[in-house]
Amino acid sequence: MLPAIQFEALAEDALLLRFGERIDIELNARVQAATACLRQRLPQLECVPAYASVLLRFDPQHWPGGDPHQQVQAAACAILDAPDPFVIASRELVIPVCYGGEHGPDLAEVSAHCRLDADAVIAHHTAADYRVAMLGFAPGFPYLLGLDPRLAVPRRPDPRQRVPAGSVAIGGSQTGIYPETLPGGWQLIGRTPMRLFDITANTPSLFTPGDRVRFEAIDEDQFRDLAATNPA
Amino acid sequence: MNVTVIKPGLLSSLQDAGRSGHAALGVGRAGAMDPPAWQLANALVGNVGSEAAIECTLTGPSLRFEQAAVIALTGAPITARVGERSVPMWTTFHLAAGSVLHLGGMVSGFRSYLAVRGGFDVPTLLGSRSSDLHARIGYDRGRALRAGDVLPVGTAAALPGFTAGYDVQQLDWSLDPQPWFDFAQRPLALLCGSHWSQLDAASQQLLFSGKFSLSKDSNRTASRLDGHMLQLRAPLELISEAALPGTVQLPPSGQPIALLAEAPVTGGYPRIGQIAMVDLPRLAQRRPGDTVCFRETTLDEALTRLAAHRQRLARLLGTIAQRLERT
Secondary structure: OOOOOEEEEEEOOEEEEEOOOOOOHHHHHHHHHHHHHHHHHOOOOEEEEOOOEEEEEOOHHHOOOOOHHHHHHHHHHHHHHOOOOOOOOOOEEEEEEEEOHHHOOOHHHHHHHHOOOHHHHHHHHHHOOEEEEEEOOOOOOEEEEOOOHHHOEOOOOOOEEEEOOOEEEEEEOEEEEOOOOEEEOOEEEEEOOOOOEOOOOOOOEOOOOOOEEEEEEOOHHHHHHHHHHOOO | OEEEEEEOOOOOEEEOOOOOOOHHHOOOOOOOOOHHHHHHHHHHOOOOOOOEEEEEEOEOOEEEEOOOEEEEEEEOOEEEEEOOEEOOOOOEEEEOOOOEEEEEEEOOOOEEEEEEOOOEOOOOEOOEOOOEOOOOEOHHHHOOOOOOOEEEEOOOOOOOOOOEOEOEEEOOOOOOOOOOOOOOOOOEEEEEOOOHHHEOHHHHHHHHHOOEEEOOOOOOOEEEEEOOOOOEOOOOOOOOEEOOOOEEEOOOOOOOEEEOOOOOOEEOOOEEEEEOHHHHHHHHOOOOOOEEOEEEOOHHHHHHHHHHHHHHHHHHHHHHHHHHHHO
8 A cells, every 4th residue: 555645735825745755766656647647637736746746836715615725635635546547658758968078077077986987887877767757956957767876976066157058967866957057066977969948939848757768878979960950 | 119228227127927837847936026016016007917017126227218108116115216306106107208217226125116008028938027037037038137128018008097298197196005015024924834843942942033134145036044043953854845935944054045936946955934925025025134033823824814915905906997097
């Protein structure tokens, strides 16, 4: 039997559903399935999935006749107790990455820390299947689950002021991609020419929570060619 | 119709009700830091939608109105003049074509709003014209206004009672800034957050009895609170969860941080409190160095105050619309 969901009223217009307290791929899969169900059945709520929780934001005025948090909680429980049998069709995205060199200035450091040669780091990073656990930090920034534990490295003691857009990075046991040029403290092992976030597009974010992701190594020339077709 | 920015002021940006519904993509709401003041400024010029207005911070911009315009100023008391004539706040004001509006400093408070009839008509991105200065979304990649910017204004029918030809015209009535602007700086109502119980006993007490002051590193993303360092009984290792405007976080440094309109959508610091929604605009009106203190509230009380506040605002918006029609 699955552990019970904990509910916490965060604000007048917000209720948090917590499924657990760990970063775990199975737990996050429950979060994504619950988010999909809740969105379909209670479209008036805004659902924000994270590693092990879903935030529900609502307008308390739209839940008249008593405690709005209790009503939202009851509605959510009714849905999650009798989930739709449908399986969420998660997409798989293959992200080309040029590892090392100027695009991955910390690859050598990661390789030294992990006692693996650079090719092995790349091989482990491209071999894994990742899941987008949530988007945060900046618009379109995917927090990916599934990093090979052998590649875990501490964050940099001196965060960079400017991490280039597209940088693929490792921070602790997590891996992610910087959608824009941003300050950041993760270790940069490579860079993708893909554009992750475009506010003017119909679907602004390349990733959505729940997506499956793989990385594919490309060389400098392929990076340049792809970058030319995906102007930022 | 265009408005040209001659001087930008300390930090002026275009804001509306914000970009809601996109937190799952990592996109926060942004929007006006003092939403009732923003909404009342729009109402006073007869805007009915979520039009963008200029949010000024501490000192306002100087603007040239290329054509005649109807404007309103609300929020923190700010000096404003056109030529020798001072422009009153909390009312509707007519500017002749070519007028230069000089907004100066604020007597108290931190943010004033300038609305124009028709609204500043910059492109809408994910349902909003707000500039998210932190995420760099909005007008010209989400930046503050600069000298030389030319801001388009949407078209709107003339407001009854305001006809071109006079130099300046204003209504013979204005709104009482109270309770929309808090001159008394009373304590802010705070809900105990999930990790409040993890604070040590002295810190639990200090949160509600201590006087904090707003740090100079405060911005539209967060207010840092100086004055007292708070401590947990034991360090907490948390995983990131959704974060909200109004959340008071406690990072390892012990300095509490209140998240504001441009809060990131996720966060991993302990949550020691949540500021009541009704009191968030009052925090937005505190300037660096101002005192901030908290009183404990309950979810019931916070919801009751929110409902009353919304009713009062809705009634006032209705009254303004009626009176503008009759003017």
